[in-house]
Amino acid sequence: MGGLDVRMRGVACRHGRVEAVADVDLEIAAGERVALTGTNGSGKTTLLRAVLGLHRQVSGSILVGGRGTGSAAEWAWRRRSCAWIPQKPAAGRFPLLGDELLASGGAPAEAAEAARELGVGTLLGRPLHTLSGGQLQRMYLARAIGAVAAGAEVLLADEPTAALDFGGQEEAADVLAALPVTLVVVTHDRALAQRCDRVLEMAAGRLREVA
Amino acid sequence: MILAGALASAGLGELLGLPPVQRAGFALLLAAVGLPVVGVVIVGLDIMPVRFAMMHVALLGIAIGLLTGLDPMLCALVACALAGAGVAPLARTPDGLSGAMGLLMSLAIAAALLVLAVSGVNASGAFALLWGSILSVGTADLVVLGALAVLVPLLLWWRRREVALLLYDRELAQCSGVPVRALTAVLLVLVAVAVAGAIKLTGALLVDALTLLPALAARRLGTSLRSITLWAVGIGVAVNLTGFLVALRLDWPPGPVLVLTAGALVLAVHLVPERSISTWCAPASDSLPSSH
Secondary structure, eight states: OOOOOEEEEEEEEEETTEEEEEEEEEEEOTTOEEEEEEOTTSSHHHHHHHHTTOSSSEEEEEEETTBOOOSHHHHHHHHHHEEEEOSSOOOOSSOOBHHHHHHTTSOHHHHHHHHHHTTOGGGTTSBGGGSOHHHHHHHHHHHHHHHHHTTOOEEEEESTTTTSOHHHHHHHHHHHHHSSSEEEEEOOOHHHHHTSSEEEEEETTEEEEOO | OHHHHHHHHSOHHHHHTSHHHHHHHHHHHHHHHHHHHHHHHHHHHTOTTHHHHHHHHHHHHHHHHHHHTSOHHHHHHHHHHHHHHHHGGGGGSTTHHHHHHHHHHHHHHHHHHHHHHHHTOOHHHHHHHHOOOGGGOOHHHHHHHHHHHHHHHHHHHHTHHHHHHHHHOHHHHHHTTOOHHHHHHHHHHHHHHHHHHHHHHHOHHHHHHHTHHHHHHHHHHOSSHHHHHHHHHHHHHHHHHHHHHHHHHHTOOHHHHHHHHHHHHHHHHHHSOHHHHHHHHSOGGGOOOOOO
16 A cells, blocks of 8 residues: 655644634554545635645644655645645636646546546546536546556545535545545545545544544 | 828728838738737736736836936836736735736836826826837837747747646646746736737737737637637737738728727627537537536
């Protein structure tokens, strides 16, 4: 089993004056699968984005594979080693084709193969804004599988099955749980949470272990 | 004046034999290659007010040039390049840039008026330096337009993957290893300098016909950065040649005729129902119905 360990110490994230994440200590072993649950607005997405440096007001330390993010090169390494499935992958402001999205993960051929297996292989030439929410979510999943093939050893997935039908949720959960990576997944989906080694719950920015 | 007299009395064939008319036609053709690509970037970054902002920043540059005795146009271009690079950090939030353009416009016009007042230079004289005309382009202007026509499409081709991702979603681009800060800054400097240069060469009104309008029509017709860029250049060339010939034939000023031609095309493209556009543009294998 591949994967890198993730260590958080005293992590706090603010949105202006609002403290979205407070005092989070978390140790995730290499290859472990962790589900993050909790009510809307409890800070799950913010915590995930902080790992990738997408949230600006972060204090405390976040190490992936024992490495911090002091320099631009270290950030580049962090973003290569942590694949990301954004929450509600909205189609962007400007058109992008399906295969351009898949190629951005770093391994176009593997991502295209994954897209075929997920049933969206015929949509690669289509602009993303013409896809349905579920199709787009499958595309992002395929991109993440490509990123893992390209060397990412952590997958940060933010509600990766929220837009899928029941059959799709089961299928995506199987695919996610089988990846040889450390998986941190924000989810309200029981099928996906059941496939994880640990389930953590966030409430008002704080983290506690459930199972 | 001589030119106007000649235009009034000559037929279209004779007009096309006049060197200033030939130069203007050639300038428009060069502009039609480089500037619509700049327009695609403007639409993609959602910075439509950039032309107004750059007009005022250029005026500030001219004012500083007149005050210090340096070449005013050079100062204008440098001021625009600096302003472009200066607003780049504001691209972090989705609405950051379009708001920044408005702020830039107000600050620049205030600073320009202050510098002009302090230096005692006539403001309308400074403004006059900004208004070019397509019928008065010189060889140096042609070189600038030619350089834009080569450099702008080349840069976009060289970095097409990164630019496509950046225009689609900045955060996704960042997580895909795109140097978003540097690329945004380069694109903004390019847009700022191209727009400022084009205002000088063709007049402010024509800049819209050459940059924004082809890009707006192309945004509707194309489905990717590549196809939108190709549509924009194609529309730019077609509109410029048609508009220029019509303007010559009817002996009307080229600027407004070109803007109206391009504007009519944008309207026409937006009136075409979206479904028929996707049937023209989608490859046959992709025309499967989607399960929306």
